[in-house]
Amino acid sequence: GAVVSQHPSWVICKSGTSVKIECRSLDFQATTMFWYRQFPKQSLMLMATSNEGSKATYEQGVEKDKFLINHASLTLSTLTVTSAHPEDSSFYICSGLDGEQYFGPGTRLTVT
Amino acid sequence: ELKVEQNPLFLSMQEGKNYTIYCNYSTTSDRLYWYRQDPGKSLESLFVLLSNGAVKQEGRLMASLDTKARLSTLHITAAVHDLSATYFCAGDNTDKLIFGTGTRLQVFP
Numbered sequence: 297g298a299v300v301s302q303h304p305s306w307v308i309c310k311s312g313t314s315v316k317i318e319c320r321s322l323d324f325q326a327t328t329m330f331w332y333r334q335f336p337k338q339s340l341m342l343m344a345t346s347n348e349g350s351k352a353t354y355e356q357g358v359e360k361d362k363f364l365i366n367h368a369s370l371t372l373s374t375l376t377v378t379s380a381h382p383e384d385s386s387f388y389i390c391s392g393l394d395g396e397q398y399f400g401p402g403t404r405l406t407v408t
Numbered sequence: 409e410l411k412v413e414q415n416p417l418f419l420s421m422q423e424g425k426n427y428t429i430y431c432n433y434s435t436t437s438d439r440l441y442w443y444r445q446d447p448g449k450s451l452e453s454l455f456v457l458l459s460n461g462a463v464k465q466e467g468r469l470m471a472s473l474d475t476k477a478r479l480s481t482l483h484i485t486a487a488v489h490d491l492s493a494t495y496f497c498a499g500d501n502t503d504k505l506i507f508g509t510g511t512r513l514q515v516f517p
Binding site for chain 2: 297328330337338339340341342345389391393396397398399400401402404
């Protein structure tokens with residue numbers, strides 16, 4: 297299957313700062329990528345759909361000004377958590393669409 | 409709006425036993441997926457079920473799909489400790505995946 301990478305795999309940041317997470321499709325071109333958030337012992341919740349060259353589509357209840365998504369190329373989407381707060385601490389997983397979704401390894405964000 | 413429900417939420421089973429995880433969905437889903445997640449890890453794709461009556465098997469796991477009942481099952485045969493993980497089903501709504509609540513499976517000797 298297709299391979300998706302994420303960077304970093306783990307990040308700690310201080311409250312009020314911003315952090316950027318990268319999602320790359322390594323062996324396919326992903327016009328569409330998805331961003332999910334997963335809290336401990338919970339399911340995955342879709343945050344937004346990222347389309348190359350256009351604005352992301354956010355799910356209801358997700359603050360688009362807080363979670364900035366940029367999909368500037370067919371192999372890279374980025375999620376920037378702005379003015380992070382401890383409640384933003386979570387496991388963030390991206391996926392690339394190539395017939396079906398292929399998931400990245402995830403990024404664990406801890407905001408102190 | 410597609411909704412996906414799984415049960416049980418937690419399953420503790422003895423090695424060698426059989427059990428089934430159920431996944432119900434509320435409206436038409438193009439495809440039905442099963443994933444495995446180990447602690448601290450991302451998702452591993454297990455099965456993609458495309459049509460009514462589809463059955464797929466890999467090792468001790470077998471997945472089936474009944475689109476008329478809007479039900480998919482993941483059957484575990486002769487469980488072993490290595491199967492301990494969380495299992496998610498997900499429905500496909502125009503390429504967006506809607507995940508079930510997950511089933512935490514713990515297999516003990």
